Amino acid sequence: MSHGSPVRTRFAPSPTGYLHIGSVRTALYAWLYARHHGGTYILRIEDTDRERSTQAAVDAILEGLAWVGLDADEGPFYQTQRLERHREAAHRLLAEGKAYRCYCTREELEAMRAEALAKGQKPRYDGRCRAGDRVRPDVAPALRFKNPLDGEVVVDDLVKGRIVFANAELDDLVILRSDGTPTYNFSVVVDDADMRITHVIRGDDHVNNTPRQINLFRALDVEPPAYAHLPMIHGPDGTKLSKRHGAVNILEYREMGFLPQALLNYLARLGWSHGDQEIFSVDELIEHFDLDRVSRSAASFDPKKLLWVNQQHIMRAPEQQLVALLAEQLERQGVDPANGPPLALTVAALRERSQTMREMAEQAHCYYQEIEQLDPKAARTHLTPAAHGVLAALADALGGLDDWSEAPIEQAVHGVAERLGLKLGKVAQPLRVAVTGRAASPPIGITLVLAGKERTLRRIARALEWVERAAREAGTAGSQP
RNA sequence: GCUCCCUUCGUCUAGCGGUCCAGGACGCCGCCCUCUCAAGGCGGAAACACGAGUUCGAUUCUCGUAGGGAGCGCCA
Secondary structure, three states, X not given: OOOOOOOEEEEOOOOOOOOEHHHHHHHHHHHHHHHHOOOEEEEEEOOOOOOOOOHHHHHHHHHHHHHHOOOOOEEEEEHHHHHHHHHHHHHHHHHOOOEEEEOOOHHHHHHHHHHHHHOOOOOOOOOOOOOOOOOOOOOOOEEEEOOOOXXXXXXXXXXXXXXXXXXXXXXXXXXXXXXXOEOHHHHHHHHHHHOOOOEEEEEHHHHHHHHHHHHHHHHOOOOOOEEEEEOOEEOOOOOEOOHHXXXXXXXXXXXXXXXXXHHHHHHHHOOEOOOOOOOOOHHHHHHHOOHHHEOOOOEEOOHHHHHHHHHHHHHXXXXXXXXXXXXXXXXXXXXXXXXXXXXXXXXXXXXXXXXXXXXXXXXHHHHHOOOOOOOHHHHHHHOOOOHHHHHXXXXXXXXXXXXXXXXXXXXXXXXXXHHHOOOHHHHHHHHHHHHHOOOOOOOHHHHHHHHOHHHHHHHHHHHHHHHHHHHHHHHHHHHOO
């Protein structure tokens, strides 16, 4: 295939909106392929559609790619900056008799399409200007490529296998519009040729463009690149992945608290596999990725599995990364990360119980700000009248501690349980609800360390009041006949 | 309509003619661990779309059928 020639891949998004999660997978595969083979990965912005392309979209794409770490070796190149080059190539084809001027009007073309459709045929250009005898000085002509009339184009797709197209099925496509601007299919070929792309890795919505592009390469006297068409990503319901399936904008995943390495891992495994391995570091992906393991059928995006993969990466991520992200999320949620324990401690306690960094931050609220309200269900089941004595004993035992660290705290809590002849759960749970406001938290010792001594004692006192008030209210209610 | 592509548990996938009464993972259910929640361990339910061939033998090869998808612009 690549006879020793260095691999050059590219990702070529058009900036008409945010960076779609499916596009990120395409970029990832192109990037991984280049990295795995020691090649070059190029970023090219296909902004020839001036109507729909925006700078905001360009920025969103660059930001998204930067976030996931898909760094380009060359580029970003902008297709609009290469217009002259495209025109020049088109006129060369014209001069060589490989293209011709088309004077057909819009109405004419539409009529042609309507007619073909009515006859149950594929709408295609019939080549009426190809002979060059329909010159009309009153219309600005477009340039059409003279596609070969017969024979076939064979695509040995690296993931789909051999695909054969009959040239008779292909019509003469416009390469230069009547306003002189190049069309997508032509720009792509000129750019891929100029940038010496060896492997075009893209979505399989492009397979039908491939034979035309190969014909253009040949007309340009350039050896076509190898092609790898990736199957689409569907939503959980099997239809094309879109907004109604949840987030498709890559940057939303950052806000939701996903780790870029987790997203990459999940996306890589969506349509590719390496034995039974599920969790990969980016380096492992680079080491193992290749196109021969890419599946040929569409895959459905599964948010639940993404969550699991993210959690696995949270458990493995460097502490430093998590500390920074936790701080970010807390601030986003309006909580001051300085108003509590060192973030590294919180990360250590919560990294095994968070599927996202957002969730980790939510679980951490009670260590950085006052509790607005106890979880009603947790309070009802654990802050019972019987818990009053327990809490009082805990306040006493914990209040006397000088060393506020995990071991002594647990010792004190165990001591209270023993003295009262209670199972640990009967002591730890009320304490947990009192201190965190919830029924679930890290082990009680760590939890109290995170809360700090002062907060802990204050919250036990408040819980005591809560129990008393509940008892009073119950008593009042009970006395009513 | 035409061209092209796809089809293994709900989902991601392993399987490249016999090792498959089909393996792993997510999710789901149960058990264990256990101060809660997780994490972890163990176990369970759950799939080769259908029909013909080829072959001693098909999940694996070929062809049909059905279902799904993509494309058919002077959009990208």
